[in-house]
């Protein structure tokens with residue numbers, strides 16, 4: 021095991037994080053990061069993992085410019101872990117609609133000091149949000165455990181082999197085009213079928229390239245080449261994506277479809293985000309990617325407990 025933490029699929033509904041024994045002494049994660057909830061002495065339910073968002077960018081749509089300084093990034097990551105994040109997703113390139121591509125050198129200049137600080141001081145598993153194999157390679161060499169590729173292996177042909185070489189986890193997300201072009205590509209004949217087929221094909225490619233099957237996570241790419249109605253339909257259809265046999269991750273946090281549907285301003289997106297997270301968890305999301313970790317923890321507990329009581333279909 022090369023990296024300190026490995027993400028392993030446990031079932032399609034959950035993942036667990038396994039710690040390398042050599043790294044135990046470095047682990048300062050608080051006891052609040054629990055993966056289960058005890059409802060009574062004999063009733064314990066498994067909770068989805070929270071991925072806390074740490075954008076080290078000047079232009080991310082909701083937190084751009086706030087965490088460019090590694091000390092501030094570290095403090096925010098520590099806060100998220102303290103609040104219940106099981107892992108932190110570090111991103112050095114905004115993927116908001118219309119965002120320009122950031123050169124690999126610049127992406128690395130932004131994220132490497134933060135990854136080093138997180139590894140040294142926090143000991144939580146680190147995910148890196150990148151489409152570039154060279155960035156992934158450098159991040160994995162610094163101990164990142166997971167690569168979150170929003171292009172779902174489309175952007176860089178070397179990505180799958182790079183992840184495979186490190187035995188790391190891989191998030192394969194559905195999108196079309198690039199952040200600059202995706203908005204005009206939001207047309208589907210069979211939305212769920214097309215997203216599902218794409219995720220199955222890209223996951224198979226990853227396995228062919230040597231990525232460990234049990235370390236692959238799929239994501240419908242909420243807001244990426246999707247209109248508000250597409251996003252809603254995908255959230256409702258998560259169990260169909262789960263049929264592929266990979267844990268499903270969902271990112272709805274503060275996204276524009278929340279604003280469109282709930283009719284509020286950019287500063288008031290928490291309640292709409294919470295509703296969307298609740299639906300994702302109710303529909304078996306294994307990981308939720310959010311900005312407001314502390315606020316979302318009770319939402320997750322509630323939705324997971326309610327999902328547990330569903331009549332079997």
Ligand code: HH2
Nearest residue numbers: 075080081114115116191193239242271
């Ligand atoms: N959404 C964003 C970025 N990365 N990764 C996955 N797997 N799923 C997502 O839904 C997802 C993602 C966009 O959100 P954010 O990071 O807040 O903004 P930006 O891309 O502008 O930095």
